[in-house]
Amino acid sequence: MKLIMAIISDEDSNSVISELGRQGFGVTKLCSTGGFLRSGNTTIMIGADEDKISEVIDIIKKKCKTRKKAMPNLDISGSTGITGMAFPVEVTVGGATVFVLNVEQFEKL
Numbered sequence: 001m002k003l004i005m006a007i008i009s010d011e012d013s014n015s016v017i018s019e020l021g022r023q024g025f026g027v028t029k030l031c032s033t034g035g036f037l038r039s040g041n042t043t044i045m046i047g048a049d050e051d052k053i054s055e056v057i058d059i060i061k062k063k064c065k066t067r068k069k070a071m072p073n074l075d076i077s078g079s080t081g082i083t084g085m086a087f088p089v090e091v092t093v094g095g096a097t098v099f100v101l102n103v104e105q106f107e108k109l
């Protein structure tokens with residue numbers, strides 16, 4: 001068994017979770033915050049057999065399209081001399097950052 005942890009945008013989370021559920025995968029949704037943008041994103045955890053990993057990744061890929069977005073980048077370091085000044089930066093949002101971890105033991109008690 002493997003544990004897939006995927007960081008996805010909030011906007012894509014409902015359609016990904018619905019599709020994973022329709023295909024019979026169990027999903028846990030966690031509210032998370034990106035370290036760069038400091039804005040909310042969604043982390044989903046899916047436990048699945050090794051031979052199902054590509055199916056899960058295909059669903060995530062299909063439902064999480066990348067797009068460009070101008071985002072205010074809060075300068076919390078104070079490097080501008082004015083702490084809290086916002087710069088617009090263009091970032092790619094959407095898509096997914098996916099980790100596949102080995103699961104040593106899986107039990108439902």
Ligand code: 2BA
Nearest residue numbers: 007033034035036037038039041091092093094095096097
């Ligand atoms: P954030 O850290 O808020 O990053 C959001 C997006 O901002 C990133 O998308 C990337 O396009 C851009 N970005 C990040 N760091 C940057 C930098 N130093 N300079 C310029 N642009 C930068 P993704 O790479 O798709 O990442 C989306 C979210 O996935 C991240 O949100 C973070 O929550 C998570 N993530 C990405 N790589 C990770 C890693 N190696 N470990 C843990 N979480 C990760």
